[in-house]
């Protein structure tokens with residue numbers, strides 16, 4: 001199911017055959033530098049299963065990003081429910097794209113489309129992004145879609161806090 005469209009992209013629900021193209025994203029060390037590291041084929045298949053469960057459980061989740069002209073899956077951008085971020089529930093806007101597509105504005109375009117879907121269709125009132133302060137590209141995407149730094153959050157097992165960027169529905 002398509003949830004959002006942008007000038008050059010559309011975003012749709014993940015399906016069972018997406019795990020191969022998604023491996024190009026999750027299997028690339030540079031793409032996974034800020035995250036949990038390179039993942040295996042099995043992990044990606046399990047991730048696809050978790051996405052399908054999240055649509056059922058939460059009513060939203062991660063969406064795959066498809067480049068319209070080539071009909072090519074280039075990554076994901078979507079919504080993640082966190083029951084406790086510094087003591088309150090939050091919805092995170094998260095994104096990760098194949099390295100070959102970086103620097104062409106796709107990250108910003110996808111994040112804008114998901115932000116609009118979250119506010120205008122799902123009627124959410126607030127979104128956050130939790131970003132390693134060294135992840136300049138991700139910070140810029142957050143800023144370019146109107147998010148602003150609010151605070152830090154420290155998750156168990158992490159060595160340094162993430163920065164929490166926030167946008168409220170206007």
Ligand SMILES: CC(C)(COP(=O)(O)OP(=O)(O)OC[C@H]1O[C@@H](n2cnc3c(N)ncnc32)[C@H](O)[C@@H]1OP(=O)(O)O)[C@@H](O)C(=O)NCCC(=O)NCCS
Pocket residue numbers: 030031032034095096097098101102103104105106107108109130131132135136137138140141144
């Ligand atoms: C974050 C990510 C999705 C951005 O995608 P993208 O398509 O390259 O982003 P855009 O082309 O829309 O660029 C957005 C801004 O970031 C800047 N940018 C992109 N890559 C950059 C880099 N490596 N270093 C510094 N700035 C960078 C761009 O110049 C642009 O800013 P500008 O308009 O002021 O020039 C992509 O880099 C990625 O998938 N990274 C790995 C996964 C990840 O870290 N995800 C976030 C986890 S919190």
